[in-house]
Amino acid sequence: MMSKFPTYKEVPIAGNIYDPGKLVYKTGDWRTFKPVIDHEKCIKCYICWLYCPEPSIDRTKDGGVEINYEQCKGCGICAAECPVKCIEMVKG
Amino acid sequence: MVAIKDLPVEELYLPGHRLCPGCGPSIAIRMMMKAAEKNTIVTTATGCMEVGTTLYPYTSWLVPWVHTAFENTAATASGIEAAYKAMGRRSSEQRKINIIALGGDGGTFDIGIQALSGALERGHDFLYLCYDNEAYMNTGIQRSGATPHGASTTTSWGGKKIPGKPEWKKDLIGISIAHGIEFAATASIAYWNDFITKVKKALDVNGPAVIHILAPCPRGWRYEDKDTLKIARLATQTRYFPIYEFNNGKYTLNIKVPNPLPVEEFLKAQGRFKHLFKPEYSNEIQEIQEFVNKNWDRLEKLTTL
Amino acid sequence: MGKIVGLNGDEAVAYAAKQSSVDVVAAYPITPQTIMVEKFNEFVADGDVHTEFVCVESEHSAMSASVGASLTGARVFTASASQGLALMHEILYLASSMRCPIVMGIANRALSAPINIFADHSDMMGSRDCGWIQVYTEDAQEAYDWIIQAFKIAEDPDILLPITVNLDGFTISHSTQDVNMLDDKDVKKFLPEKKIEYLLDPEKPMTVGAGNNPDYYYELKMQQVEAMNKVPQVVKRVNDEFKNFSGRKYGIVDTYEIKDAEVGVMALGSVTGTAISIAEEMRMAGNKVGVIKPWFYRPFPSNEILTSLKNLDVLAVIDRAISFGAPFGPLCNDIMALLQNEEIDLEVFNVITGLGGRDITPNMTRSIFEKALEVQKEKKVKKPIIYLGVRS
Numbered sequence: 001m002m003s004k005f006p007t008y009k010e011v012p013i014a015g016n017i018y019d020p021g022k023l024v025y026k027t028g029d030w031r032t033f034k035p036v037i038d039h040e041k042c043i044k045c046y047i048c049w050l051y052c053p054e055p056s057i058d059r060t061k062d063g064g065v066e067i068n069y070e071q072c073k074g075c076g077i078c079a080a081e082c083p084v085k086c087i088e089m090v091k092g
Numbered sequence: 093m094v095a096i097k098d099l100p101v102e103e104l105y106l107p108g109h110r111l112c113p114g115c116g117p118s119i120a121i122r123m124m125m126k127a128a129e130k131n132t133i134v135t136t137a138t139g140c141m142e143v144g145t146t147l148y149p150y151t152s153w154l155v156p157w158v159h160t161a162f163e164n165t166a167a168t169a170s171g172i173e174a175a176y177k178a179m180g181r182r183s184s185e186q187r188k189i190n191i192i193a194l195g196g197d198g199g200t201f202d203i204g205i206q207a208l209s210g211a212l213e214r215g216h217d218f219l220y221l222c223y224d225n226e227a228y229m230n231t232g233i234q235r236s237g238a239t240p241h242g243a244s245t246t247t248s249w250g251g252k253k254i255p256g257k258p259e260w261k262k263d264l265i266g267i268s269i270a271h272g273i274e275f276a277a278t279a280s281i282a283y284w285n286d287f288i289t290k291v292k293k294a295l296d297v298n299g300p301a302v303i304h305i306l307a308p309c310p311r312g313w314r315y316e317d318k319d320t321l322k323i324a325r326l327a328t329q330t331r332y333f334p335i336y337e338f339n340n341g342k343y344t345l346n347i348k349v350p351n352p353l354p355v356e357e358f359l360k361a362q363g364r365f366k367h368l369f370k371p372e373y374s375n376e377i378q379e380i381q382e383f384v385n386k387n388w389d390r391l392e393k394l395t396t397l
Numbered sequence: 398m399g400k401i402v403g404l405n406g407d408e409a410v411a412y413a414a415k416q417s418s419v420d421v422v423a424a425y426p427i428t429p430q431t432i433m434v435e436k437f438n439e440f441v442a443d444g445d446v447h448t449e450f451v452c453v454e455s456e457h458s459a460m461s462a463s464v465g466a467s468l469t470g471a472r473v474f475t476a477s478a479s480q481g482l483a484l485m486h487e488i489l490y491l492a493s494s495m496r497c498p499i500v501m502g503i504a505n506r507a508l509s510a511p512i513n514i515f516a517d518h519s520d521m522m523g524s525r526d527c528g529w530i531q532v533y534t535e536d537a538q539e540a541y542d543w544i545i546q547a548f549k550i551a552e553d554p555d556i557l558l559p560i561t562v563n564l565d566g567f568t569i570s571h572s573t574q575d576v577n578m579l580d581d582k583d584v585k586k587f588l589p590e591k592k593i594e595y596l597l598d599p600e601k602p603m604t605v606g607a608g609n610n611p612d613y614y615y616e617l618k619m620q621q622v623e624a625m626n627k628v629p630q631v632v633k634r635v636n637d638e639f640k641n642f643s644g645r646k647y648g649i650v651d652t653y654e655i656k657d658a659e660v661g662v663m664a665l666g667s668v669t670g671t672a673i674s675i676a677e678e679m680r681m682a683g684n685k686v687g688v689i690k691p692w693f694y695r696p697f698p699s700n701e702i703l704t705s706l707k708n709l710d711v712l713a714v715i716d717r718a719i720s721f722g723a724p725f726g727p728l729c730n731d732i733m734a735l736l737q738n739e740e741i742d743l744e745v746f747n748v749i750t751g752l753g754g755r756d757i758t759p760n761m762t763r764s765i766f767e768k769a770l771e772v773q774k775e776k777k778v779k780k781p782i783i784y785l786g787v788r789s
Contacts, residue, residue, distance in 0.1 A: 008616035008623070013557070014496045015617050017604035020151045025108035046096045050284055051321055053118035054107035068107065075113035075310075076318030089318075131599045135465065146607035156597040159606035160464055160491050167458035170451055171423060171465025171473075172597060178420035178449035179471055183593045207461065210454030 024071075027054070031074030033089040035067055041086035048078035048087060094288055099126045104154040111144035114317030116307035116324065117196070117223040118144070119281045124192070124221060127291035130155065132190040135169050137199035138162035140230045141223060163203040166211035166220055169193035173216045190295045191218040197238030198228040200304075201262050205237075212271040212300045219294045220302045222264060225309035233312040237262040240332075241383065242376050243364045245312070250367030255376050260383065268302040269338050275301040277337035277346075281308075282324035286335060286346050293339070306333045314363025326358040331388045336395070343394040352388075355381045399579045399643070406569035407432030409537040409576045410476065410502040410562070413544035415440050416584040417500075420471035420591065423451035423462035427481040428514045429566035430504040434476055456481035460488035467497035468605055472548065472591040475499065478566060479506035482520045486527070492559045493528030493621060495606060498551030499559040500544060501529075504570035505666065505717075507753040515754020516566040518665060521694075522718040522727045528621055530560040530628055531695040533665040535651075537574040540564040542645055543692070545579070546635050549588050553631045556624050565667040565717075567754065583642050625696045632693070650701040651690040654680060658687030660769040661706060664715035665694060665728060668757045672715075675762045686766055694728070699735050711744045711769045717751045725782060746778045750785040761786055 012018055035048075042064060049057045049065050056071035057078060067078075079087040104125040111118045121141055125132070135158040136142045142159045145152040160168045173191050180186040193211075195204050200222035208220060227245045228234040235248035241260045244250030248257035268276040275297045279287040287305060294301035308323045310316065315323055327333035328347055332355055335347040356377055359365040368376045404412065410433045414422070422441075424434040441450045451466075453459045459475050467473045477485060482503060492499050505520055507513040521531060532547065534540040540562060547560040564570055597605070609617065629649055636647045653673045655661060662672050669690040676686045689705050689712075691698050706712055716726025723730055729747035736743065748765050751757040765785070772778055 005612060006616070008619035011613060011616045011620070013620060014494065014605070015148045015607060015609055015613060017146070017149060017151045017607055020157075020602055020604050021106055021154050023108075023150055024106060025110070025147075025150045027108060027110070030113065050096055050099070050123070051119060051281075053111065053113075053115045053122070053320075054109070055103055055105070055122060056107050059101050071107035073113035075115075075320075076316075077114055077119075077320055080318040081321055133597050133599065143608050146604055148607040148609050148613050151604035151607055153604050154602055155599055156602045157604045158465070158468055158597065159608075160461060160495070161487060164458060164461035164488065167453060167461035168465035170453070170458070171421065171462035171467070172469050174421045174423065174449040174451050174462065175466035175469035175471035175473075176595070178447060178466075179469075179593055179595065181447040181449075182420075182590060187595070189599060206454060207458050210458055213454070214452065 026070050027073050028070045031072060032091070033074045033076065034069060034072060034092045035074070035076065035078050035087045036090050037065065037067065038086040038088070039064060041084055043084050045083060047081050047083060051077050051081050053077065093285055100129060104130060106152045106154060108150060109145045109152040110147065111140060112311055114310045114320045116281055116309055116320045117141055117225055119320070120223045120305045120307040121194070123281065123284055123287055124291055125155070127288040128190050128192060128295060132192060133172055134192045134194055135159070135165050135172065137165035137195035137204055139196035139199050141194060141196065143230060162199055164207050165193045165195045165199060165204060167207040169218045170211045170214065170216045173218055193218055193220045195222055197222060197224040197226060198236040201237035201264055209271065212268060212273055212302070215299050217299055219291070220300065222302070222304045223307045224304055225307050225312060227312050229309050229312045242368050242380055244367055245364070255367060255373040264304045265302065265338065273300050273302065275337070275339050277303050278333065278335050279303055279305040280324050280328055280333060280335055281305065282321050282328060283335060283347055290337060312364065315361055319361070323361055326353070326361060329353050330355045330358040331384050332358050334388060334391050336391055343391065343397060345391060345395055355384050399577050401575050402578050403573045404537055404576045405432065405571050405573050406537040406540050406564045407504060407571065408436050409541035410544050410564070411436035412578060413541045414474040415446055416579065416581055417474070417545055417548050417588055418472065418585070418590045419448050419474040421449050421451065421463070421466035421473045422475060423453050423459045423466065423473070424475045425453050425456045425459045425477070425481060427456070427478050429506055429570040430476045430478040430481070430502065432570065433502050433504070456484040457488060460485040460492060463499050464488060464492050464495060464497050467492070467499050468495060468597060470594050470596040473499045476502040478504045479508055479520045482524055483508060486524055489524050489527035489529060494617065496557040497559055498557055500547045500551055501559065501561045502540070502544060503561050503563045504566045505563050506566040513753040514566070516568050517752045517754065518717040521561065521563050522720070525695065525727060528558065529695065530558050530693070531563065532560060532692055533563045533694055534569070535667055535669050535690065536569055537576050540569065541576050541578070542639070542643065542647065545584055545588060546639050546647065549635045550628065550631055552591065555627045556631055558621070558624050563666065568667045579643055587638060587642060628696045629698070647692065648701070649693050649698040650705060651692055652705050653688040655687035655689060655705045657685060658709060659685040660711045660766065660773055661687045661689055661709045662713045662715065662765055662769065663689040663691070663728070663732070665691060666717065668715060668717070668751060668762070671757060671759055671762045675759055675766060679766055684770060697731055702735065703739060706743060707741060709743055711773045713746055713748055713765050713769045715748045715750060715765065719749055719752070744772050744776070744778050746772065746780065747782045748785050749782060755786055757786070
């Protein structure tokens with residue numbers, strides 16, 4: 001977060017955002033329960049990735065998935081939709 | 093048809109938005125961007141998807157994105173399309189861009205229907221995508237022309253005398269098709285493959301196309317956040333929300349439901365229909381079931397045309 | 398060097414828009430503006446322009462499509478009047494706040510109810526605070542000249558604000574006048590085609606119209622204030638450049654014999670023509686009278702008006718609109734506010750007249766000057782507002 005808010009001369013014209021993606025608001029602290037993936041059981045079907053409304057499930061280089069806890073709001077859709085039930089919602 | 097593994101990994105719709113946990117429309121929009129990809133401009137009507145996805149200096153959109161007002165998103169899209177056409181005429185390169193106008197059910201069925209009708213009639217080359225969560229959720233769950241019969245909202249309470257919204261849902265796709273457009277379809281976030289395929293088809297159309305996607309809202313429909321997809325599936329598996337398309341004069345039911353569940357299964361999973369299960373309103377569920385049956389029969393007949 | 402042609406005000410505006418190489422016209426018909434869009438559509442039908450004409454289904458969509466096109470980077474013209482302008486009202490604020498240099502011709506007309514298609518300024522005054530630059534013109538020539546200049550002012554990087562060019566319905570919009578039309582090539586030199594730059598470009602994504610909370614909204618409004626404040630200096634530059642090739646001199650405010658005038662009449666729009674001819678007549682009879690005709694209503698030309706009235710004893714301000722419940726008509730309210738902090742010994746009264754197209758005849762205009770001369774003698778305004786021409 002900015003320590004000092006910009007003046008009207010510093011704010012881009014009309015409040016246009018010219019660098020989308022540069023600032024990402026963190027929503028991880030909205031959460032009560034967090035999803036934890038059992039990677040042993042995961043079949044890498046990407047259903048959780050596709051249905052995440054944030055998205056806060058990233059595809060990893062090794063072809064798997066991992067939760068981005070900085071963003072995850074803890075809705076539990078991933079756990080509910082996982083066809084092999086390898087995601088558990090735990091406190092935190 | 094597409095495979096999940098073939099969908100772009102790159103996200104053009106970023107996290108950090110302020111939409112509720114388990115938001116159905118957010119899932120719809122993310123899938124839409126997976127289908128449309130980078131060469132796209134999106135204009136969004138006032139509503140959840142607008143207030144939730146941008147708040148200066150934050151934005152979730154990695155494609156050009158414009159919000160102007162509530163009732164005019166189809167008109168704004170018309171202007172964007174017209175500008176590309178005109179500027180292309182005096183330029184060496186003609187650019188073909190996907191233009192998507194995005195509106196909720198309030199912004200589409202009600203306040204935006206005139207602008208949508210005008211844009212469809214004029215034949216602009218764009219996709220209008222209505223994410224339908226069946227009420228004005230952004231302002232706190234008021235009934236819209238898309239709210240189903242019997243649903244309790246903050247302006248159609250399920251009360252002691254009135255069992256929720258007395259009127260029936262508007263037929264958006266019927267209205268759209270009546271404009272003589274080439275492609276119009278319903279979709280659901282529970283059937284991602286069908287939806288993504290339809291977005292691609294709609295963007296390929298040279299002219300206007302409309303997609304109406306059902307996207308449940310945990311807050312307004314009153315179910316647990318995790319159940320968004322389950323509820324969406326029930327909507328189709330009870331034939332409450334049939335998934336079909338109109339493509340060049342031909343109707344197709346894309347999701348066949350040979351053994352439908354009773355509509356009760358869909359209704360009882362949500363708090364907004366809870367009052368219908370009181371004895372004094374027992375006839376309501378039957379009425380809804382009859383409506384669902386009739387609608388399905390009507391669509392099946394259309395597919396034989 | 399151009400040519401003299403007989404055109405009504407609306408046609409003059411359409412020709413000006415054509416010569417201004419507009420990319421997009423999104424407009425809806427409404428009397429008395431309709432000829433502007435009809436005429437322009439003829440240019441489209443004949444292939445004389447590259448413009449994309451969007452026949453929208455309402456004025457609300459006309460302005461919305463105009464905003465969409467302008468945000469994309471196109472040069473945009475539209476036109477409206479009366480109820481149409483009122484229907485656009487919401488989106489007028491978006492055009493200015495989103496910094497869209499749209500130019501709009503307005504054939505001023507009364508507002509319902511009762512429905513009345515004739516001239517007054519209620520329509521534009523109703524949208525007075527929408528953040529648009531507002532120009533009022535006296536005749537078809539001025540309307541033509543200001544449309545061409547308007548694009549140049551609006552698109553100036555220091556400004557980026559939309560402009561309305563107002564002409565009185567029927568009086569100007571529908572009466573054929575001599576218009577000195579400039580050569581296409583001269584206009585093109587003065588106002589080249591807009592640079593092709595797609596502002597909404599998937600190659601350079603940006604978010605436009607993001608939600609705003611109390612932490613940023615005010616700063617964006619301040620940007621608009623600053624742009625509005627810069628208008629006079631840009632107008633001066635544009636006017637000078639325009640004069641160089643057209644020979645016609647414009648400014649922020651036009652005046653007639655104001656330097657040594659003791660009594661002045663101020664008005665917007667076509668009535669100033671009548672006022673000037675009456676002033677000429679009264680001058681010949683030995684009365685030191687003059688006329689102040691602000692071309693600009695927004696930004697309000699405070700300095701220029703103060704300069705022009707500093708030697709006056711009496712000023713009569715004509716309003717062609719009512720601000721119900723306010724101390725005066727809209728123009729006079731502004732004049733009173735302007736004089737508040739000035740040490741000027743000036744008597745001011747307001748004349749509200751010409752509503753719903755009611756004629757402001759030479760006799761009525763003469764009576765305004767005579768009233769002002771009377772006030773000069775008595776050194777006191779007895780009636781601050783005169784509702785002139787109403788049966789009572």
